[in-house]
Amino acid sequence: MDCVHVVDSHTGGEPTRVVIQGGPQLGTGTISDKARRFAAKHDNFRSAIINEPRGADAWVGALLAEPSSSSATSQVIFFNNVGLLGMCVHGTIGVAATLAHLERVTGGRHILETPVGDVKVEIDGDRISVENVPSYLLGEAVEVETSKHGTVCGDIAWGGNWFFLTDGANVEITAANVDALTNFAWDIRCSLEKSGITATDGAVIDHVELFGPPTRSDADSKNFVLCPGKAYDRSPCGTGTSAKMACLAARNMLAPGQSWRQESIIGSVFEGSYSGNSNGSITPTITGSAYVTAESKLLFDQNDPFRTGIRFHQGGI
Numbered sequence: 001m002d003c004v005h006v007v008d009s010h011t012g013g014e015p016t017r018v019v020i021q022g023g024p025q026l027g028t029g030t031i032s033d034k035a036r037r038f039a040a041k042h043d044n045f046r047s048a049i050i051n052e053p054r055g056a057d058a059w060v061g062a063l064l065a066e067p068s069s070s071s072a073t074s075q076v077i078f079f080n081n082v083g084l085l086g087m088c089v090h091g092t093i094g095v096a097a098t099l100a101h102l103e104r105v106t107g108g109r110h111i112l113e114t115p116v117g118d119v120k121v122e123i124d125g126d127r128i129s130v131e132n133v134p135s136y137l138l139g140e141a142v143e144v145e146t147s148k149h150g151t152v153c154g155d156i157a158w159g160g161n162w163f164f165l166t167d168g169a170n171v172e173i174t175a176a177n178v179d180a181l182t183n184f185a186w187d188i189r190c191s192l193e194k195s196g197i198t199a200t201d202g203a204v205i206d207h208v209e210l211f212g213p214p215t216r217s218d219a220d221s222k223n224f225v226l227c228p229g230k231a232y233d234r235s236p237c238g239t240g241t242s243a244k245m246a247c248l249a250a251r252n253m254l255a256p257g258q259s260w261r262q263e264s265i266i267g268s269v270f271e272g273s274y275s276g277n278s279n280g281s282i283t284p285t286i287t288g289s290a291y292v293t294a295e296s297k298l299l300f301d302q303n304d305p306f307r308t309g310i311r312f313h314q315g316g317i
């Protein structure tokens with residue numbers, strides 16, 4: 001791991017770092033096989049790319065691999081400061097903008113294989129739409145007894161990652177309150193785990209999404225999303241917006257095809273809509289834009305004591 005070529009971008013303020021050259025060889029097979037190998041054998045690589053001193057907590061990395069289907073453009077594994085993500089919509093928009101910047105793709109539709117299913121990407125100039133994996137509400141109005149904030153009621157939903165979604169923050173969803181929002185969301189996250197409240201097959205609910213009224217007149221809602229490594233999403237979080245639309249659809253509060261504009265904590269917006277599936281899940285489409293910010297070669301000196309990154313957070317509680 002001496003030199004890794006990366007392209008950085010941001011989607012609604014949230015950074016994505018795509019590894020273009022110098023990533024680990026993950027062998028052949030499905031993207032799930034490769035993600036398992038990456039998690040088991042290449043954690044130092046993950047940490048080196050994303051953690052300080054070369055990255056920062058909010059960054060999401062993307063590792064590309066040869067697709068298993070001839071109809072797909074690429075496989076992609078998303079990772080953050082503490083581990084792997086199932087899906088990442090802002091990251092997918094970042095990957096699409098990066099591939100377009102490198103002239104590896106042109107506009108139009110592309111399929112990306114992710115560990116939680118195929119996603120479809122449509123590039124239309126600056127506007128990039130992601131048809132995400134089927135999303136659904138798993139648990140409605142679930143109560144969790146938190147350590148510091150009393151009982152909090154929210155929904156558990158899948159949008160490519162697991163989310164606990166609540167309107168129950170007493171703190172205004174505004175950038176000035178990021179510390180208080182982080183403390184509240186982290187208390188929920190830890191309390192869910194301590195109380196044994198999990199998602200399907202005991203999966204950890206590792207994203208917490210807080211909602212409040214929008215600041216922008218062109219948005220429907222504003223959110224604050226705390227990611228597994230205690231960093232908050234600067235974008236409106238596309239998998240979180242997918243989970244939110246699944247909750248709204250289950251309550252008949254959002255019709256198929258109707259637009260849902262989700263504002264982020266820093267004022268960026270994703271536009272979402274969905275189509276319904278026969279099993280009650282929804283297929284969300286999220287639209288946003290990403291901007292390439294750097295093309296770099298990350299260098300790793302054998303004598304650098306922090307060449308594999310500084311692990312401030314271990315994830316979980």
Ligand code: PYC
Nearest residue numbers: 088089090237238239
């Ligand atoms: O946009 O899906 C998303 C996302 C997940 C974690 C950070 N961003």
